[in-house]
Amino acid sequence: MSETVTSAALKPRSGWTKVLTSNDAIIWYALIIVVVVASFTVRYFASPLTVGFLLIQIIPILLIAMPMALVIISSEIDLSVASIAGLTSAVMGVLWRDSGWDIGTVIFVSVLVGVVCGAFNGFLITTLGLPSLAVTIGTLALFRGLALVVIGDQKVANFPKELNAFVLSKIGSTGIPVVMIFVVLVIAIFAVILHFTPFGRGLYALGFSKEAASFVGIHVGRSKFWLFVGTGVVSSIVGVFLTLRLASAGPDNGTGMELSVIAAVLLGGVSIFGGKGSIPGVVGGVLLIGTLTYALRLAKVPETALIIVTGSLLVISVVAPSITAWASEKIRLSRIRKVVRGQTAAGTTTA
Amino acid sequence: MTGTRVIRPTKSSSTGVSAIASFFRAREIPVAGALIALIIVTALVNPRFLSPQSVKDLMLNATIVIILAVGQALVIITRNVDLSIGSILGLVAFGTGTLFDIAPGMPIPLVFLIGMVFGAALGAINGALVTAAKVPALVITLGTMYIFRGVLTSWAGSKQYFSGDNPPEFGALSVDTFFGVPIITLVALVVVIAVGMFMHAVRSGRDLYAIGSDPDAARLFGISVSRRVLSAFMASGALTGLAGVLYTSRYNSVGALTGTGLELDVVAAVVVGGVAISGGTGTVVGAAIGAILLSTITSSLTATRVDKFWQQAIVGVLILSAIIIDRIVSARTARKLRVNEARDV
DSSP: OHHHHHHHHHOTTSOHHHHHTSHHHHHHHHHHHHHHHHHHHSTTOSSHHHHHHHHHHHHHHHHHHHHHHHHHHTTOOOOOHHHHHHHHHHHHHHHHHHTOOOHHHHHHHHHHHHHHHHHHHHIIIIISOOOHHHHHHHHHHHHHHHHHHHHTTOOBOOOOHHHHHHHHOBSTTSOOBTHHHHHHHHHHHHHHHHHHSHHHHHHHHHHHOHHHHHHTTOOHHHHHHHHHHHHHHHHHHHHHHHHHHHTOBOTTTTTTHHHHHHHHHHHTTOOTTSSOOOHHHHHHHHHHHHHHHHHHHHTTOOHHHHHHHHHHHHHHHHHHHHHHHHHHHHHHHHHHHHHHHHHHHHHHHHO | OHHHHHHHHHHHTTSHHHHHHHHHHSTHHHHHHHHHHHHHHHHHHOGGGGSHHHHHHHHHHHHHHHHHHHHHHHHHHTTOOOTTHHHHHHHHHHHHHHHHHHOTTOOHHHHHHHHHHHHHHHHHHHHHHHHHHTOOHHHHHHHHHHHHHHHHHHHHTTOOEEGGGSOHHHHHTTTOEETTEEHHHHHHHHHHHHHHHHHHHOHHHHHHHHHHHOHHHHHHTTOOHHHHHHHHHHHHHHHHHHHHHHHHHHSSEEOTTTTTTHHHHHHHHHHHTTOOTTSSOOOHHHHHHHHHHHHHHHHHHHHTTOOTTHHHHHHHHHHHHHHHHHHHHHHHHHHHHHHHHHHHO
């Protein structure tokens, strides 16, 4: 309920009916249906424990999905996010083991890794004008490779116990992890950037047409550069979070996460062609995949069937809009044809 | 601008001098050069790198990636991408193991045929979804990558087929050699030559370049874009199926995880081999050389005792330099074309 209120606030011009039938709303209805059905049919689902386990699992995806949504809306893509998280984790482990700095400094320097990685992506994509898909496939390998070079196949595990406990701690008896406060803050920041600032509105223009965007005065290169830096920073924060949650720094932290993030973002109604999507939708998409997977897992559905569910959701979410667009176009055309036929008939009789 | 690039190779090969010049300007030359330099340096550091056994291993390791890269190149040239090939390979490889389990006496050529048809059918699912829904292949094949993998894991469970379960003649394909070249590598070589000639000289092959350069222009020109893209995906699926059958012959075991993560390696090989990710340029020979280069790097690092952890970082650097070279080359061609056009006016 509260979610429809926020999406209403985000689209001040549209009426309630429009909000309630929008694509974002459909994702949230699906989420509500999944929660209700699961609460009645799956044992142990309706408990505070669920909230805790579920949230702690999807926090990494939720965080990275925010900048990723902005990147895809401006019709680029970043496949290197999980490798940046892995490299951050590796650097953090080695610094903590060898530098003798306190954990605060170590975390700060580790997040700088994300700034550098993101700026590197941004430089290649905006300054040299290379396609982001190809560049980030390259940096996907490069950053993961550097993580291996930095830490080898070792693990660093002696992080302060209090930090691990803090990451896993819950707000009172609600079961909501304390870290969620920070996550909500990040979501709010990205929602404001995308929906209420000229920069964010410019990203939609960018996604529709790069040339048109530069004609109306958007600094295409600069905007994209900062987007990739933002993705890098958030990926690094996720790297730090994963390291503290698992209490272990290794080169393979977060492997394969890029595809789950992109799947969730697209399910959340962001168009892969760019120019379309919203933060409430993306949050809904991440929660929908996360909740569905969690409920099915609790219901003892084998892990293998879960992959099929994720894949099918992704395919359906991109194929369905095309099919509805095709159908509505067909209806519109037949209506026009009918009107035109009526007019020509009228025309011949008067003549 | 990009459309004209398609016609260039045939035009410039008409005269002898320009044929030599265009040979040296070809995008495959720097990749092949890098491969030769890599082999020479490694051999100087460690002479055993070129011993017959080591060369045979090099060829065996490259074989499967070469075939996958050729298939992937067909798809990427049409400005699409197929991320589901790792899962398709897994399905076909496990299917091959199952076939030998339930029908041990089955003739081996028939097994190859079934594997390729199975792969082509899975590729047709991708192609149909991509062309019918008009959604980027990246998303569709990301979805089918999950779906195919899910189907495989539910089918296979924890079951694995080991090389001992297959007929000995089948395993011998990747042990026996013909003038020092393993049989399965010869298969890969035939695939590269056949598909390479098809892409160079056959009408429908040239159509794939036109589609990748500019799909709208190709449509205006009268090319049935959907049908060609669908067949590119089917061809890629069939080649992946072939690679899947060979995988079962080459490796010790096939199971639910076979082929996981292969897709990015293959896309990397294709891009390094000079096939632009934005479609319309590159050759399957280049893609094959890219595949050989990437698989040789792994062996060279071991042979020269470089820390094995550097391998992936080097692959990353190679991909990035390949895209940067592509960018420079295409900028230069574009400038030249503009000058030529100005002269014609």
